[in-house]
Amino acid sequence: MRQAFADTMADLLDTDPRTALVLADISADAFEPARREHPDRVLNVGIREQLMIGVAGGLALTGLRPVAHSYATFVIDRAYEQIKLDLVHQGVGAVLVSVGASYDGSAMGYTHMSPMDVPLIDTLPGWTVRVPGHPGEVGPLLRAAAATDDPVYLRLSTQVNDIAYAEADLLRPVRHGGGPLVVAVGPMLAPVLAATAGLDVTVAYTHTVRPFDVIGLRALAATGEVVLVEPYLAGTSAHVVGQALADRPHRLLSLGVGRRDLHAYGTPADHARWHGLDPASLRTAITTWR
Amino acid sequence: MAVIEVEPLLKRLTGDEKHAPSAFSTLDVIWVLYDRVLRIDPERLDDPDRDRFLLSKGHGPAAYYAVLAAKGFLPHEWLDDLAGPDSPLGHHPDRLRVPGVEISSGSLGHGLGLGIGTALGLRAQGRLAPRVYVLLGDAELDEGSNHEAIAYAGTTGLDAVTAIVIDNDSATLGWPGGIAARFEVHGWSAVTVPGRDHDAVHAGLRAARPGRPHVVVARVEKKGS
Numbered sequence: 001m002r003q004a005f006a007d008t009m010a011d012l013l014d015t016d017p018r019t020a021l022v023l024a025d026i027s028a029d030a031f032e033p034a035r036r037e038h039p040d041r042v043l044n045v046g047i048r049e050q051l052m053i054g055v056a057g058g059l060a061l062t063g064l065r066p067v068a069h070s071y072a073t074f075v076i077d078r079a080y081e082q083i084k085l086d087l088v089h090q091g092v093g094a095v096l097v098s099v100g101a102s103y104d105g106s107a108m109g110y111t112h113m114s115p116m117d118v119p120l121i122d123t124l125p126g127w128t129v130r131v132p133g134h135p136g137e138v139g140p141l142l143r144a145a146a147a148t149d150d151p152v153y154l155r156l157s158t159q160v161n162d163i164a165y166a167e168a169d170l171l172r173p174v175r176h177g178g179g180p181l182v183v184a185v186g187p188m189l190a191p192v193l194a195a196t197a198g199l200d201v202t203v204a205y206t207h208t209v210r211p212f213d214v215i216g217l218r219a220l221a222a223t224g225e226v227v228l229v230e231p232y233l234a235g236t237s238a239h240v241v242g243q244a245l246a247d248r249p250h251r252l253l254s255l256g257v258g259r260r261d262l263h264a265y266g267t268p269a270d271h272a273r274w275h276g277l278d279p280a281s282l283r284t285a286i287t288t289w290r
Numbered sequence: 291m292a293v294i295e296v297e298p299l300l301k302r303l304t305g306d307e308k309h310a311p312s313a314f315s316t317l318d319v320i321w322v323l324y325d326r327v328l329r330i331d332p333e334r335l336d337d338p339d340r341d342r343f344l345l346s347k348g349h350g351p352a353a354y355y356a357v358l359a360a361k362g363f364l365p366h367e368w369l370d371d372l373a374g375p376d377s378p379l380g381h382h383p384d385r386l387r388v389p390g391v392e393i394s395s396g397s398l399g400h401g402l403g404l405g406i407g408t409a410l411g412l413r414a415q416g417r418l419a420p421r422v423y424v425l426l427g428d429a430e431l432d433e434g435s436n437h438e439a440i441a442y443a444g445t446t447g448l449d450a451v452t453a454i455v456i457d458n459d460s461a462t463l464g465w466p467g468g469i470a471a472r473f474e475v476h477g478w479s480a481v482t483v484p485g486r487d488h489d490a491v492h493a494g495l496r497a498a499r500p501g502r503p504h505v506v507v508a509r510v511e512k513k514g515s
Contacts, residue, residue, distance in 0.1 A: 020414060040414040048438035051403045058407015061392070063338070064414060066407075081397065082435070086404055089394045091386045 001156040002099050004138035006030045012146050013038050018065045019146055024052045026070040053079045056094040057086030065146055072098035072114035080120055088124050093151040101157035102232055102257050103271035115257035118232040121153045128152045129210035131186030136164030137207055159187035159268060168207045171216035175203040180225035185209055188229045195282035209237055214244035224250040227286055233257055253289045293321045299356040302369040315458045315510045317353035322491045323423060324357050332362045335389055341420050342408055344393045346401020347427040348382040355379055363390035399433025406443050409450040425454045428469060429461040443503040444476030451503040460513040473505040485510040
């Protein structure tokens, strides 16, 4: 996904003079050719994430379309007040593109993990949040974001699905069944499909959680039972689902990354297992819940 | 050195005769900027080639509002309802509600980064005429975000930016060696001037030279004195 971002971003810088990229050293090498080509629109501010967002806000105030990029924990967690004030409160947008989703950086420890990035952005009004599940989804989502002035968060991961569904802004059914609706967000689709093999459930996929497809949710949640599987903090979209189904009896199981700092390294697969997001754990959670 | 045109407007904001203009640390600098320096026109607020004035120190913007009213950016009547439920004017300014206000501010340490981004955005679009002026307070320099901005602008020689620091000695721990030195070590040109002396402030602002960002440290009486 990171390479797809780099390729698409370089092309956007070549073809759309409104676009600008702001970096804080992360991925700077990948964009060095683009920086040499467009020194005024590829800006590496050094390891200064507060400034990175402030600069993005200033660029947007002059009519450019800034893209700011770093690890999720640095571009979102660390710079949260800059996002709130230098973008939202000024009435301007930017595209924030992260890598290192949740426990992708597990070998580096909790300093490089950010399972709380999406809930943090979700505290702010008006953001579009894209969580692609495949490198093939990244380019189209970045191009769509660059064409607007809206605030957009694009969350890239090293966890990927087998198939790209570029057109999954809305809930896209990928398996039809009679039981609960299982919503798989971004890279959670592959483990969800493995976990629900042979179960009588509907599985729907989306890479876009804000705005959340509440119309699709109401149409697909025939039994009123919803299992929400998100690759960041468990329950992040629970309030949206609860509101969408407020007028009818429903049950919700929210699965995702737990809140506890495990103080453990290991691989992303280890963390998936510890947080109950591997196929076997997901299957147990879904079957025992019913 | 009173600003005759602004004094009655300030009193409308405060409703308090005791608040002589000298209570407002920023008044003289903002007046000099709007009266002698900034190339902006209330009739063309969205002119892309206008100079930009960013009030980073969004606290106590009475002097800012009074000058904006005196220069025709906003109706004088607005001054009579500061922070009322229907008032566009609050204790911190809102760019989406007040004509001519370039940034919404109040939380300290945001204006210089936004100003640098603004200068970079103008340069990327080939607009080399506008200057970006950012007004900060000396205590505001405690914020680490300003250190990020000072280091970046100095190292990259971002000469479209002029910072003005109102030094009323309000930083809790102070600045050993003085404020100007903190900018100069990062490659800024710096002058320190008496902040109530209009000619000195004007000369300080005009001392900017190509190749470096510029800072004017405007010394005024200590806060509360």
